[in-house]
Amino acid sequence: MASKKKPDDLPIGYFITLTAKYYFSDELNAEQLSGIIKEKTLEFDLDNYQEYKYHNKITSTCEGLFIGSIDRRFKEREYIPIYDNEIKIISALPTDRQKKLMFTFLAVARYMDCDGWINKKTSKDISELFRLANVNLTSDKRNELLHELYINGHISFGKKVDNLNIRVKLDDSGDVVYKITNFENVGNQYIGNFKRGYKQCKMCGKVIKNTGNKKMYCNKCALDNELKSKKKWWDTH
Numbered sequence: 001m002a003s004k005k006k007p008d009d010l011p012i013g014y015f016i017t018l019t020a021k022y023y024f025s026d027e028l029n030a031e032q033l034s035g036i037i038k039e040k041t042l043e044f045d046l047d048n049y050q051e052y053k054y055h056n057k058i059t060s061t062c063e064g065l066f067i068g069s070i071d072r073r074f075k076e077r078e079y080i081p082i083y084d085n086e087i088k089i090i091s092a093l094p095t096d097r098q099k100k101l102m103f104t105f106l107a108v109a110r111y112m113d114c115d116g117w118i119n120k121k122t123s124k125d126i127s128e129l130f131r132l133a134n135v136n137l138t139s140d141k142r143n144e145l146l147h148e149l150y151i152n153g154h155i156s157f158g159k160k161v162d163n164l165n166i167r168v169k170l171d172d173s174g175d176v177v178y179k180i181t182n183f184e185n186v187g188n189q190y191i192g193n194f195k196r197g198y199k200q201c202k203m204c205g206k207v208i209k210n211t212g213n214k215k216m217y218c219n220k221c222a223l224d225n226e227l228k229s230k231k232k233w234w235d236t237h
């Protein structure tokens, strides 16, 4: 908070929540806190921030903090938790692509902290979500996959028909079964940790077959490591 710079990848909604928690005090009321948030948010000079668009988010966040419906504790998120019930639903999906995508949607929605919504501005942002999910498809096939999840009730869309606003059902009622600490290869993290017989390369995140031995890297990274250690040996002898 001291540096006056918002990390590039932090969504504005999440930024508002963090700022509201940071300045929350019993000596203020919701309206005063909203005023402070607006002032502070302007000071940060965020890209794409227009106050009127976030007025409702700011007001509801401040009210939530005072009513107690939003957790007041200020905590830096070290990880995004995924819960048991969520994994159960994902595991029941018919294809790996659907599983990877749903897992990624849950992670992003929880990170955005906006009641299950994942709001994207352009179709490029949507491709970014698929990339994060390690699902490589043409845009037609991507829409097909979204439609499959939609007709089975796993996702819903915003009022606009552009598929850019996606909502998922978050369920944090059970135990945390996985912690996402790294927002890369999120889809592969699902396969590597929940699909029997697979794990992830410790270096590049690629999914590899779990052959039961202590293999930790994919073939490419294993070779790279070997070359590196040889080079190191030559450099030091």
Ligand SMILES: [Zn+2]
Pocket (backbone or CB within 6 Å): 201, 202, 203, 204, 205, 206, 217, 218, 219, 220, 221, 222
């Ligand atoms: Zn690798």
